[in-house]
Amino acid sequence: MDQHSDDAPSRPRRRVTIADVAAEAGVSTAAVSKVLREAYGVSEEMRTKVRTAVDALDYRPHTGARTLRGRSFTVGVMLLDVAAQFQWEIIEGISTHLEPTPFQEVLITGGLDPARQKRAVEALLDRQMDGLILITPGMEAAWLEELGRRAPLVTVARHGPADSYDSVVTDDHLGAGLVVDHLVALGHRRIAHITAPLGELARPSVLSQTPRLDGYCAAMARHGLSPHVVEADYSEAGGHRATARALDAAVPPSAIFAGADSSALGTLRAAEERDLDVPGDLSVVGFDNASVAGIGRISLSTVDQDGPSTGTFAAELLLQRLDGRADPAHRVITPELVIRGTSAPPR
Known part of the structure; x- marks a missing residue:
């Protein structure tokens, strides 16, 4: 046989x-x-x-061998929510940089509440993540420092000094100044700014909305103009509410600088509901340069802070941490103003 x-x-x-x-x-x-x-x-x-x-x-x-050697080869990534479009561009950069390595990202949403964010981080640690990347974490600075001593950690869009972890931020102060300078050069003098609530965080350890607000106020003062700040969460609905309040003022603005593109979309909707021409009656500038900003029917003027590169830098720093680097590192993205169809001289 x-x-x-x-x-x-x-x-x-x-x-x-x-x-x-x-x-x-x-x-x-x-x-x-x-x-x-x-x-x-x-x-x-x-x-x-x-x-x-x-x-x-x-x-x-081999996954089993990895675990025996004390590594899971997984990286925990916390974002705010699945609707945060610009954060997905950051995740794209993280994923692309990790793709040729043995490491795999694991995503979790933390929401806006710092207590919920802490629970999300603890859930990642319970699953033996080798390191963490937290996008816009709202926890107090001392908690982040302690977390950095427990696990390799990189924060994104969290300003301020750090001893036990790394960070990647945009020069938000500069970006806000670019917006104000652009609108003033067009002839605008009544420029309102939509900012997200600052929460309980105190300078210098703050999220991006604070240096953007500071940059706006400093640029307005530099041009001899009075600031007009309206507070609302960074979302389309928040931008819509804030714009309604700004336009209902005794002297409404001729331009609105929304602190995020998501808020700027709400501004555009509010302007459309009031039959205001953009940019003839109202100029609008956002911040993020999310992919939706470049759609022809929107054509939003905005500040580009390069989400994919931000994610790449964050992943690179975390891999360096995992390789043994202990000294804190701080990367700053230089923003650029992208002028499209929503900003023009006032009538």
Whole structure:
């Protein structure tokens, strides 16, 4: 009887190991590990060799072995909510940077309430995340410092000094000044600003709305103009309510600087409901340059703070933390004003 008949069970394929990748690339297993961990000091030539071998052998790190070595190779990412469009652009940058590494992002929403955010973070830690990236965290500074001592941590859009964790922020003060300078150059003098509530956070450890408010007030003072600030949460509905209040003032503004593109969309809706022409009757400028801002029918003038690059920087810093860097690092994104169809000289 033929012992090699089609009915004979086939042997399971042996799992490709890191040693196999090292042999294929002609390097040490330590070198392979460094490339997979995005460690410091890896040359581009070494990276190419290892990546080529990984692809050729279809190597996938063994999850069980990872856990035994004390790592889950997962990164916990907290965002505010699923409707926060610009935050998804940050996550895109995080995901793209982690894709060629063994690390996988795990997302959780924290909402606006700092207590709920803390519960979300604890849920990630309970699932043995190797590190954390928190987008716009609203917890008190002391709690974040303690968290940074418990796990590698990077915050996004949280201003202020930090001893135990890293941060990535936009120069929001500069961005707000760019908006005011642009509107003043067009001839506007009555410029209102929609800002989100500051909450219980105190300078210098604050979220982005605070330096944007400070930048707006400083730029208005520089031009000899009086500020007009309206507070509402950063959302389409919040921007709509704030715009209604601004337009109902005894002397309504000729331009509105919304602190987020989501708020600016509410401003556009409020203007449309009042039959106001944008930008003829009312100029509108946002902040974020979310993808919706570039849609032709919206064509929102806004400040670009490069969400994908922000996410890339955050992921890069976290990988460095996981590789052993202990000193805090702070990255600042330089914003740029993008002028589209919603800002023009006042009538």
